[in-house]
Amino acid sequence: MNKGQTYDAFRSVALLRRWIFTAFVLLQTAFGVWGMILVLPYHGSTPIEKAILITFVPLYAFVAAGSWMALFGFYIRRRFKNKGDARSLLARFSAKLPTVPLVKTAVALPIYHEDVERVFRGLRASIESIQATGHLDSFEFFVLSDSRDPEVWLEERAAWLALCNELNLHGRLHYRRRRVNLRAKTGNVSDFLRRWGRKFKYFIVFDADSVMSGDAVVSLVRLMECEPKAGMIQTVPRLFNARSAFARMQQFVTHLYGPLFSEGLAALQLNEAVFWGHNAIIRTEAFMAHCGLKSMRGFGLWRGTVLSHDFVEASFIRRAGYEVWLETGIEGSFEESPPSLDDELIRDKRWSKGNLQHVSFIGFEKGLATAHRMAFMNGIFAYLASPVWFLFLLFSTIEVAQFAAGDINYFPDAHSLYPNWPQWHPQWAIVLVTSTLVTLFLPKLLALFELIAFDRKRLQGFCSVPRLLQGFLLENLFSILLAPIRMLAHSAYVVQAIFNVTVRWAGQNRSSEIGWLQAMIRHAPGMILAVLWSGIALSLNANFFYWTIPISLSLLLAAPITVWLSRFSLGDRWRAIGIWCTPPERALADQVLVNFAAISDARLKPEKAPDWLSWTLLNPVQARIAAALAANRRGAAKRASTALCELLLAKGISAVPKRQAARVLDDKDAILRLHQHAWMAPPDDPWGRQVDQLTRAICVK
Amino acid sequence: MSINSARPTEFATHAHEANEQTVSTLCQYPEVICAQLRWLQRRVFYQFLQTGCPTIDLEADLAIERNQADLTQRLALPVLPLTTMPPLLRGSVRHAKAGFVVSSSTSDTPAS
Numbered sequence: 001m002n003k004g005q006t007y008d009a010f011r012s013v014a015l016l017r018r019w020i021f022t023a024f025v026l027l028q029t030a031f032g033v034w035g036m037i038l039v040l041p042y043h044g045s046t047p048i049e050k051a052i053l054i055t056f057v058p059l060y061a062f063v064a065a066g067s068w069m070a071l072f073g074f075y076i077r078r079r080f081k082n083k084g085d086a087r088s089l090l091a092r093f094s095a096k097l098p099t100v101p102l103v104k105t106a107v108a109l110p111i112y113h114e115d116v117e118r119v120f121r122g123l124r125a126s127i128e129s130i131q132a133t134g135h136l137d138s139f140e141f142f143v144l145s146d147s148r149d150p151e152v153w154l155e156e157r158a159a160w161l162a163l164c165n166e167l168n169l170h171g172r173l174h175y176r177r178r179r180v181n182l183r184a185k186t187g188n189v190s191d192f193l194r195r196w197g198r199k200f201k202y203f204i205v206f207d208a209d210s211v212m213s214g215d216a217v218v219s220l221v222r223l224m225e226c227e228p229k230a231g232m233i234q235t236v237p238r239l240f241n242a243r244s245a246f247a248r249m250q251q252f253v254t255h256l257y258g259p260l261f262s263e264g265l266a267a268l269q270l271n272e273a274v275f276w277g278h279n280a281i282i283r284t285e286a287f288m289a290h291c292g293l294k295s296m297r298g299f300g301l302w303r304g305t306v307l308s309h310d311f312v313e314a315s316f317i318r319r320a321g322y323e324v325w326l327e328t329g330i331e332g333s334f335e336e337s338p339p340s341l342d343d344e345l346i347r348d349k350r351w352s353k354g355n356l357q358h359v360s361f362i363g364f365e366k367g368l369a370t371a372h373r374m375a376f377m378n379g380i381f382a383y384l385a386s387p388v389w390f391l392f393l394l395f396s397t398i399e400v401a402q403f404a405a406g407d408i409n410y411f412p413d414a415h416s417l418y419p420n421w422p423q424w425h426p427q428w429a430i431v432l433v434t435s436t437l438v439t440l441f442l443p444k445l446l447a448l449f450e451l452i453a454f455d456r457k458r459l460q461g462f463c464s465v466p467r468l469l470q471g472f473l474l475e476n477l478f479s480i481l482l483a484p485i486r487m488l489a490h491s492a493y494v495v496q497a498i499f500n501v502t503v504r505w506a507g508q509n510r511s512s513e514i515g516w517l518q519a520m521i522r523h524a525p526g527m528i529l530a531v532l533w534s535g536i537a538l539s540l541n542a543n544f545f546y547w548t549i550p551i552s553l554s555l556l557l558a559a560p561i562t563v564w565l566s567r568f569s570l571g572d573r574w575r576a577i578g579i580w581c582t583p584p585e586r587a588l589a590d591q592v593l594v595n596f597a598a599i600s601d602a603r604l605k606p607e608k609a610p611d612w613l614s615w616t617l618l619n620p621v622q623a624r625i626a627a628a629l630a631a632n633r634r635g636a637a638k639r640a641s642t643a644l645c646e647l648l649l650a651k652g653i654s655a656v657p658k659r660q661a662a663r664v665l666d667d668k669d670a671i672l673r674l675h676q677h678a679w680m681a682p683p684d685d686p687w688g689r690q691v692d693q694l695t696r697a698i699c700v701k
Numbered sequence: 702m703s704i705n706s707a708r709p710t711e712f713a714t715h716a717h718e719a720n721e722q723t724v725s726t727l728c729q730y731p732e733v734i735c736a737q738l739r740w741l742q743r744r745v746f747y748q749f750l751q752t753g754c755p756t757i758d759l760e761a762d763l764a765i766e767r768n769q770a771d772l773t774q775r776l777a778l779p780v781l782p783l784t785t786m787p788p789l790l791r792g793s794v795r796h797a798k799a800g801f802v803v804s805s806s807t808s809d810t811p812a813s
Contacts, residue, residue: 140787160785175785195789620751620775628783668780676776679747680769683739692739695746 010087014270014371021072021268025064028439032060035432041403041422048399055392062385063439065378070257070443073264074450082455083329085267089233090219090329093226100222102138105281106200107217110188111156112146112181114208117601119143120159122211125596127167129214129332132591138221141173142196146181146188150662153177154612158604161625185277186293186309197284207278210237213332213592220281220330231287231322232314234273234280235333236262240584240593242337244513245574246344246565249478250337252471252580255461257447259328266326272318272371273326277310279333283322287313290320298360300500301353308354311379312361315372332590340514340566341482342522345489352383352490353497386490393551397536397544404540441476448472461583471580481561484554488526514566516559523558530555608697610690613662614653618694623675630668641667649677652686737763744768747775 036056040049076085084091093100107126111119123141130136143160147153160175167173178191189205197203202224204217216235224230238258239251266273275282291313293306306312314324338344358376361368403422448468451459462468530552537545537552554561564570574580583589587597609615616622633641644656644664653661664670674687681688728735741763749755 142786157785161783171787174787196787199787620747620778624778624780625783627780629785672780679743679772679776691743695742699742699746699749 008271010270013087014268014272017072017268017270018371021065021068024068025061028064028068029057029061032064032432032435033057035428035435036060038425038428039432040399041424043423048395048402052392052395052399055388055395058381059385059388059392060436062381063436066261067439067443069264069268070260070446071264072267073260073262074443074446076263076267077260077450078454085263085328087270088266088329089223089227089230089325089327093223096226097219097222100225102135102218102221103201103225104199105139105217105221106196106203106284107139107141107206108144108189108192108203109142109206109208109210110144110146110185110192111208112185112188113149113152114147116152116155116159116604119156119208120163121596121599121601122209123206124163124167124599125592126206126210126212126214126217127163127169127173128595129212129592130217131167131214133214133218135214135218136172139172139217140200141169142192143173143175144188144192145175145177146184147177148181148659150658150665151612154616154662154665155604157625157629158612158622162602162604183295183305184307186306190292193284193288197288200284202281203284203287204281205278207335209241209336210279211240211334211592211596212279213590216330216332220327223325223327224281224283227323227325229271229321229323230325231283231317231320232273232275232280232324234275234324234326235330236326236328237276237279237333237335238584238589239337239582240334240589241596242339243568243571244339244566245570245580246341247337247339248571248575248580248582249475249565250344251582251584252475255582255584256451256468256472256475257444260443260447260450262326262328266328269324269326269371269375271323271325272369273314273324274372274375275310275314275324279335283317286317286320286322290322291316296357296360301357301497302360306354306357308351308357308379311355311358311372311375315361315365315368315376318369318372319367332592334584334590334593339512341485341562342514342519342566345486345522348383348486348490349493349496352493355379355383356494356497383490383494386487387494389487390491397533397540400540400544401536444472444476458583461581461586461588463578463581463586467578467581474579478561478565480550481554481557484551485523485526485558485561488529488555492525513568514563516563519559519562523555523562526555526558606698610694610697611658613658613665614690614694616665617653617671617674618678618691620675623671626665627668627671627675630666630671633667633669638667641670645670645673648674649687652690654686734763737765737768740765740768740772744772744775747772751775751778 033053033056036053037044040052042049044050044053080086080091086092090097109119109123123143127136127141130139143156145153145156147156156177157175160173164170164173176192178188181188183190193203202221204212204220206212212235220233220235223233236258239247239254242248242251293309293312293316295304296302296306318324338347355376358380362373362376362380451462452465452468459465459468462471534545534548534552534556537548575585584593587594605612605615605619610618616626641664644661645667648656648661648664664674678687678691681691683689683692728738730738741757745755745757
């Protein structure tokens with residue numbers, strides 16, 4: 001399918017909406033810049049003031065764009081009475097949706113060193129929810145592991161088998177581990193598609209922390225069937241299962257403000273939306289034919305694997321003529337938040353580099369939709385805004401320092417015969433700051449107003465109006481405190497990305513608190529910077545010092561804030577009194593979350609059992625499973641595994657590094673030989689000792 | 702809880718609750734008896750891991766050969782077939798264009 005061959009029914013309305021949006025943003029930015037020119041003593045005529053203005057323009061435009069997006073979302077939600085945009089897929093096809101037959105669809109869950117118990121709990125809740133719809137036969141589930149540590153992948157495999165047994169999913173729930181995890185997640189998914197994709201018309205991508213209701217999954221397949229032009233449909237995942245105060249705050253944010261922003265975004269993007277990497281359905285054939293990502297051939301960070309692949313894939317499938325929709329009306333799509341600010345920042349490090357890589361797609365990739373080039377720019381500036389803000393603060397400090405030093409130049413323009421008197425207009429500074437604050441906070445206030453005034457059903461999920469207001473005020477206080485900390489971290493990430501500092505690909509921490517030492521080390525540079533900056537500001541001008549307090553105070557308190565917000569006890573305490581209460585916590589979001597919470601934490605191996613590798617070789621059930629899943633080795637591979645087996649037989653499992661020892665699990669004969677040897681070995685043999693230790697650890701008490 | 706009714710995980714949980722100080726790995730009987738007890742323990746524990754339900758025949762003799770023979774039999778149990786993934790369908794882009802194997806009520810190609 002080619003873009004040029006198709007008629008785009010949404011083009012005119014999309015253009016109209018985008019032009020109106022752009023006009024509002026530009027108009028507001030123009031007013032903002034005019035205000036800034038009035039505030040600056042030389043009205044932007046000196047080099048440092050020019051630099052201030054250059055940094056101010058994109059910052060103000062970015063804030064204005066976010067604000068107008070939410071206002072647009074508010075308008076759409078009120079205009080269509082919370083039923084979603086009339087042009088959305090759900091609005092167009094909802095009448096015939098229940099009668100649309102389903103087709104074979106794969107649910108792909110790529111994982112890499114994740115919390116195994118959590119991953120399979122989420123998957124189980126989703127599968128049970130699909131089962132409850134009566135359409136389980138249309139789906140197959142694939143856990144696609146890239147884990148390298150045998151302690152992780154052996155547990156994954158045991159969890160997979162346990163789930164297969166418990167829900168009788170043999171032949172329907174699959175597990176695949178790549179031995180060579182080339183090109184990270186992109187490579188993982190494309191490897192799956194190359195080998196098994198042809199069997200499925202669609203595939204739904206889950207993240208390690210995704211949970212989707214059966215109704216949501218079934219609706220996605222039916223919408224794809226209704227709209228053959230759709231290449232991807234992205235749902236809006238809401239956060240759930242938060243425990244730490246930080247994660248609960250993020251959860252509150254997505255549930256309170258999320259609907260407004262996502263509605264506005266969807267209304268502007270229409271059929272040229274973006275893919276967020278998970279909780280979305282994809283037309284397999286179109287994806288395989290058009291979304292293959294080559295390694296980048298540029299220099300520095302623009303070389304190698306595309307890290308933020310999802311945006312690029314959406315733009316490629318759109319280039320091929322397929323539509324990409326962000327469907328806000330589909331409920332029952334969930335994911336989790338990082339438990340702490342530091343974990344969020346670790347994730348942002350990867351995303352910032354990935355988004356900066358998109359520079360090459362904006363400029364050099366032919367045929368992409370303008371909307372997708374804009375989406376790339378938005379993604380880039382989401383991180384680039386931080387160093388720009390940093391520079392803005394730096395230039396402002398220099399400006400104040402110049403005046404404090406008495407370095408007043410009455411002829412900043414060398415070609416002018418008339419003096420340029422510096423003028424101070426504090427009233428304009430107050431107006432400008434007020435307008436910026438309104439721009440920042442109006443969308444949040446509108447979201448709050450909309451919830452209280454028009455959405456009584458959703459309001460129940462936020463406990464009570466007083467608690468909602470309390471949570472709203474606290475969230476805004478913390479968002480002000482966290483903004484400078486994020487700014488500084490993102491600035492460092494952008495600089496590191498530009499210098500192509502390697503980003504480690506690792507599983508995310510989704511469940512731990514942050515310790516004091518870790519927080520102090522991470523935030524020490526920011527704290528030192530804050531002390532220096534405050535000192536300089538105070539020495540220059542007391543008034544300027546007061547202006548800097550919100551930023552320097554945040555940076556000074558970064559470590560305590562991070563530690564405090566990462567505490568589960570604080571999250572639990574505030575949850576008990578209803579602060580940052582959200583629909584999932586009141587079991588009002590979706591039945592799938594109620595089921596998720598009810599799934600018990602079944603142990604896959606006894607707590608006192610040894611590590612997974614030893615347990616797999618010694619446990620009769622696990623050893624036979626490992627043997628059943630191992631390959632029948634031949635040739636050089638067989639000789640290598642036999643040699644490894646001989647070494648392990650003679651010296652025991654601890655004589656060889658674990659990842660190397662785990663290679664013995666690739667050979668069925670070697671597994672059985674080791675297993676039989678261990679149980680028949682005399683007590684003074686290394687394996688005999690290990691069996692006796694296992695016996696004592698588990699039984700003899 | 703009797704050992705006969707304990708599942709491995711239950712057994713482990715129960716085991717932890719016991720006092721660590723009471724653990725004794727030393728055999729206080731004559732070496733001949735200890736050797737026999739060790740093999741009995743190993744056979745019973747293997748059976749427990751394998752089935753979750755070990756049996757100790759109190760009338761049986763404690764001959765090492767007897768327990769070793771029982772263990773050998775258990776170790777020789779066949780490996781049942783198990784697959785993690787469905788049969789491979791090589792589906793490169795070229796293959797994908799050649800035709801998908803899915804059936805559908807609507808056209809696979811977007812309307813032009």
